[in-house]
Amino acid sequence: AQSVAQPEDQVNVAEGNPLTVKCTYSVSGNPYLFWYVQYPNRGLQFLLKYITGDNLVKGSYGFEAEFNKSQTSFHLKKPSALVSDSALYFCAVRDLYGGSQGNLIFGKGTKLSVKP
Amino acid sequence: DTAVSQTPKYLVTQMGNDKSIKCEQNLGHDTMYWYKQDSKKFLKIMFSYNNKELIINETVPNRFSPKSPDKAHLNLHINSLELGDSAVYFCASSQTQGGTDTQYFGPGTRLTVL
Numbered sequence: 547a548q549s550v551a552q553p554e555d556q557v558n559v560a561e562g563n564p565l566t567v568k569c570t571y572s573v574s575g576n577p578y579l580f581w582y583v584q585y586p587n588r589g590l591q592f593l594l595k596y597i598t599g600d601n602l603v604k605g606s607y608g609f610e611a612e613f614n615k616s617q618t619s620f621h622l623k624k625p626s627a628l629v630s631d632s633a634l635y636f637c638a639v640r641d642l643y644g645g646s647q648g649n650l651i652f653g654k655g656t657k658l659s660v661k662p
Numbered sequence: 663d664t665a666v667s668q669t670p671k672y673l674v675t676q677m678g679n680d681k682s683i684k685c686e687q688n689l690g691h692d693t694m695y696w697y698k699q700d701s702k703k704f705l706k707i708m709f710s711y712n713n714k715e716l717i718i719n720e721t722v723p724n725r726f727s728p729k730s731p732d733k734a735h736l737n738l739h740i741n742s743l744e745l746g747d748s749a750v751y752f753c754a755s756s757q758t759q760g761g762t763d764t765q766y767f768g769p770g771t772r773l774t775v776l
Contacts, residue, residue, distance in 0.1 A: 578763060589752060589767040634703060648763050652705040
């Protein structure tokens with residue numbers, strides 16, 4: 547079965563420091579991987595995705611993620627965290643066996659807290 | 663110019679009632695989805711639909727049914743509401759055919775069943 551795992555329920559970072567939110571995946575074949583962010587009482591916003599090509603993917607708001615096939619990981623990173631980055635972050639993988647529609651299978655989410 | 667919109671934003675109702683949540687997308691996408699986010703923030707696909715295929719997550723009770731009057735709308739109808747249906751429901755859309763696979767989400771509908 548396909549899945550993604552986010553091993554940390556919460557990540558705490560000081561403003562200005564680099565941040566990493568971890569994600570590992572389990573997929574047969576080539577994965578389509580996504581990161582979404584959810585601010586309080588809001589819907590999910592797309593940050594970035596990996597389909598193919600360069601392993602380092604750059605996305606919105608200065609975020610980037612590195613696809614690592616050998617470690618089956620797709621960690622989200624940002625060089626310098628902002629207080630406004632505080633939110634719930636979801637890693638997701640496209641369900642390759644869910645028909646043609648491309649349903650997403652989400653991780654449980656990681657709460658990022660950036661302190662001033 | 664909201665891309666994916668849902669109504670209502672909040673829905674409070676009694677057990678046993680029937681209710682609908684509406685979703686509209688103006689992105690011209692060919693596929694729409696419904697997700698459920700529970701109290702622990704877990705997100706799970708309920709349905710995905712385009713003009714050719716409806717895929718239903720087998721864990722979704724048949725009290726839930728999607729209805730698509732046209733390509734830009736996918737409404738969620740729920741019969742005989744139960745306490746456990748309380749959650750936030752998100753609609754999303756994407757362009758699957760020749761598209762980028764990126765899903766865009768609506769703001770969510772918070773359903774509370776009393």
